[in-house]
Amino acid sequence: MPPKRNAAKRKESDFDFGDDSLSEDVPLDDSEDEKPKKKKGPAAGGRAKKVTEAYTDENDWSFQPPSLLYKSYNDPEPNDKIAAFDLDGTLVNTKSGAQFPRDDLDFKWYNKNVADKLQSYHEQGYKIVIFSNQNGIKSAITGKAAEKLKGRVDLIVAELNCPVQVFAATLEDNFRKPASGMWEYFCRNCNGGVRPNLASSFFVGDAAGRPADFASSDKEFAEAIGLPFRVPEDEFGEMEGKRSLPAGLMKQGEGGELVVANPDNAGLVHAFKQVADNAFAEGATEDAGDFLWADVATAPGLRAAADPKAKFKGSANKKVAGVLASYPITITLNNLKEVGKLQGVGKGSIAKIKEFLETGTLAELEGVDDLAGMGRAAPELKSRGADAADKFM
Numbered sequence: 001m002p003p004k005r006n007a008a009k010r011k012e013s014d015f016d017f018g019d020d021s022l023s024e025d026v027p028l029d030d031s032e033d034e035k036p037k038k039k040k041g042p043a044a045g046g047r048a049k050k051v052t053e054a055y056t057d058e059n060d061w062s063f064q065p066p067s068l069l070y071k072s073y074n075d076p077e078p079n080d081k082i083a084a085f086d087l088d089g090t091l092v093n094t095k096s097g098a099q100f101p102r103d104d105l106d107f108k109w110y111n112k113n114v115a116d117k118l119q120s121y122h123e124q125g126y127k128i129v130i131f132s133n134q135n136g137i138k139s140a141i142t143g144k145a146a147e148k149l150k151g152r153v154d155l156i157v158a159e160l161n162c163p164v165q166v167f168a169a170t171l172e173d174n175f176r177k178p179a180s181g182m183w184e185y186f187c188r189n190c191n192g193g194v195r196p197n198l199a200s201s202f203f204v205g206d207a208a209g210r211p212a213d214f215a216s217s218d219k220e221f222a223e224a225i226g227l228p229f230r231v232p233e234d235e236f237g238e239m240e241g242k243r244s245l246p247a248g249l250m251k252q253g254e255g256g257e258l259v260v261a262n263p264d265n266a267g268l269v270h271a272f273k274q275v276a277d278n279a280f281a282e283g284a285t286e287d288a289g290d291f292l293w294a295d296v297a298t299a300p301g302l303r304a305a306a307d308p309k310a311k312f313k314g315s316a317n318k319k320v321a322g323v324l325a326s327y328p329i330t331i332t333l334n335n336l337k338e339v340g341k342l343q344g345v346g347k348g349s350i351a352k353i354k355e356f357l358e359t360g361t362l363a364e365l366e367g368v369d370d371l372a373g374m375g376r377a378a379p380e381l382k383s384r385g386a387d388a389a390d391k392f393m
């Protein structure tokens with residue numbers, strides 16, 4: 001992990017919210033027309049530099065230092081009734097199944113009810129506002145990651161037919177949920193001076209501190225503000241497909257090793273890591289020296305070792321190890337259904353988890369490798385015949 005930049009350590013006092021926190025005594029700006037002066041935004045794909053000045057770019061995305069990106073779509077009007085939503089895991093998931101969206105188009109709705117539900121709130125007189133934490137945008141706000149985020153949000157909102165405001169916190173600072181900086185900025189600067197009525201507004205988010213949740217930042221955000229809180233299941237019904245992992249979930253320790261959130265799951269995580277390491281070790285034979293390649297034509301075992309499937313297997317199992325490492329509750333035979341909803345955890349992985357829970361190990365770690373055709377860790381080159389023999393040992 002690169003060291004955090006100074007901006008990430010800013011305190012609330014660094015924010016330009018005025019001389020104290022938002023309270024009933026503080027008059028709100030009517031500052032829809034006080035947007036930062038329009039100027040040409042940073043070039044897409046440009047080298048990320050630390051941005052310290054507010055700007056609004058040519059696509060109407062505004063930036064408030066140190067980390068807030070925001071935009072209004074379809075001319076939302078000031079309103080005291082706010083229907084507020086988290087974005088990822090609440091309104092959308094990634095279509096690719098990737099932890100991070102791969103490109104602008106990498107999203108799908110949480111389920112088919114979402115767009116209609118938002119439209120209906122609009123018709124009932126609510127203003128729709130999205131408050132999203134985004135990771136992977138470092139000093140950014142000018143670089144590719146920021147451009148990708150802006151483009152993706154533009155495409156998501158384009159599928160909605162109602163006015164929407166979007167706020168995205170991109171650093172670990174007071175704009176980031178569960179801190180209330182995004183909400184305060186919205187109230188002060190982006191609602192035409194109208195103070196939201198908290199009792200008739202609400203916030204929906206998936207980070208609710210439930211047993212299978214990875215965080216409680218959405219719930220804490222709502223609580224800090226005083227907004228009624230709901231989870232997406234309550235609001236939209238059951239999610240379609242797999243659950244996206246929150247960005248930045250794969251925690252790594254100093255040495256790059258996985259940090260296991262729940263020590264009870266350490267053995268399971270280690271088993272998947274071992275499967276991944278073994279597969280990578282097999283795949284790596286592909287990169288071996290010429291003297292090995294000279295033998296490839298004649299040695300079936302070597303062809304198996306160079307199988308790209310081994311690398312795929314390594315990646316898939318490494319991902320599962322990371323997901324399980326992040327899972328906060330003890331994995332048992334009783335909650336495999338929940339575990340199976342995690343991104344990257346398919347039926348094959350569930351079968352392995354079940355096997356591990358029932359037997360304390362995985363057969364393939366005992367010397368049989370089910371995909372690449374090589375034995376455990378494959379310290380020596382073996383022929384397929386030798387492997388076949390292993391299966392009966």
Ligand SMILES: [Mg+2]
Binds near residue numbers: 088089090205206
């Ligand atoms: Mg979320």
